[in-house]
Amino acid sequence: MKMKTRITEMLGIEYPIIQGGMAWVAEHHLAAAVSEAGGLGLIGGANAPGEVVREEIRKAKALTKKPFGVNVMLMSPYADDVAKVVVEEGVKVVTTGAGNPAKYMKMWKEAGIIVIPVVASVALAKLMERGGADAVVAEGTESGGHIGEATTMTLVPQVVDAVSIPVIAAGGIGDGRGIAAAFMLGAEAVQMGTRFVVAKESIVHENYKQRIIKAKDIDSAVTGRTHGHPVRCLRNQMTREYNRLEAEGKSFEELEYLTLGTLRKAVQEGDTTNGTVMAGQIAGLVTKEQTCKEMIDEMMEQADKLLGGCQK
Template sequence: METALTRLTGIRHPIVQTGMGWVAGPRLVSAAARAGALGILASATMTAGELRTAVREVASRTDAPFGVNLRADAGDARERVRIIIDEGVRVASFALAPSRELIGELKDAGVLVIPSVGARRHAEKVAAWGADAVIVQGGEGGGHTGDVATSVLLPQVVDAVGIPVIAAGGFHDGRGLVAALAYGAAGIAMGTRFLLTSDSTVPDAVKARYLAATVADITVTRAVDGLPHRMIRTELVDALERSGGARRLARSVRRAAGFRKLSGLSWAQLVRDGLAMKHGKDLTWSQVLLAVNTPMLLRASMVEGRTDLGVMASGQVAGLIDDVPSCEELITRVMSEARHVLAALPGDGRA
């Protein structure tokens, strides 16, 4: 199935595996890439040295194109951009809109730039700055999210920009791919669906919690880091929502110290990152610290399997998923379903 996305990136299927912190490592990314999707490494939870090692590991496992997801507001963003360029990575994606300068530097080196956005105006801005494509996530998506549904946001963006648009938020099967194409998208991006594959390193006990979740079990809360964050509701989430500011601040400081040690960042770098997160947002310093240490809450679940101590970012679509296939099996299934759906559509517009 050829689309503007497959032509742009050189992948076989119009499917993107998103960059999820502590989840989208070399094993998952290389498996997705080998299966014909665009696998994207999550670099925000890696040091710069770990990122270079991870890129080389993926490259050693597959010749297929893949990408790296960056935080545009990170203090060492330019160092990470240089790693991407030096290592010959095909795609750079961004969780936040990158600057015009970062886009220009990557494009000058032949790297495709595909930011993720949650609003039409952000898509218009990065398109004007030279982005090659854009991932548009509706409110159904996991992690930080907006409140506009994909079915409303997607056509807005498709009509507003002249670059390929990749739909994210609520996708897990071939029906969703066909629906996204009908809206004018060039493909779909999936996070939770790839988290729940056998190639994902997330502990089995955590995957079981996702599989057991219903749509009603997945909520949006500001208690974790002050920003709307979609995740599975757990006792920890309930406790964070009930706890007072002083208690949240104490927890934030402890976890921020742990993340600083793990990431190798200095306190000055953490503060700079916190200021970048705070810019343009009405966040308290307690919320900023929570935002800085959110990676530690995710790590507790996604790496250590401690769902009692960590959070589980999740799209609403987890409530529809009931199996853990390999990436190869998943992508083969999605494409087969899509072809069957397309074949079943009335050719002359009549039911």
């Protein structure tokens, strides 16, 4: 069932599956479990200070000897510190979100780090290739959290045609069918977030996990479109209030205040009523809690059958 692609060869992993660097969710337990299962686990830097990320990296190293990476959120006030920490701690892979990693590229490349930016457009993918990126994650609007406008089905093949570096598909992928479809579109790996949120190794509150497991296909909502910062999460009291205020023309600052700390509230405290329950549209397909190994084995077996064993 092992799939060999430029991504698996580059990253030294068994399967072309990367776990998304989700804020408050992607910590050392989950990252290490995904890597141990043959994928690439990621620690989500989010808005955490450099020393917090350093501690997470060291804890992950204690749990796995296999490759794992760090997602650097470029809009974080601590991005400069985290960018240095990944070099100092010998991290082999960095993914980036919310911006252009150009200012760190020389430092990372000199340290031998594989750099994989997340992009939501062809133009950004081309810019990242010119800037020295080793691969890109083409993330469709189906994803949870901060999103672009193009769907995975339309974005991935256009990015594949536009760049020569490997493309990883993300957004709306939650099983072997999604993996097979991504490969048909020209991707050489997938990045998945929502399904891994409900992994047994995930530290997310049980209420959050159950909200995803019980979600229907129409249960996601997007907030912040009018201000150019769209975020996909599951519908609840918070999203209804946000969208009401947004429709009334409230400022971005007022709306941001409404969501301050709400992701942590949902992830850690289990407040799925007033917290931000980030999840992709694929949540309706996620129906059970499994270990990361069980998930990856199940998905790869399904993908292998659909692709006709052509990757062997």
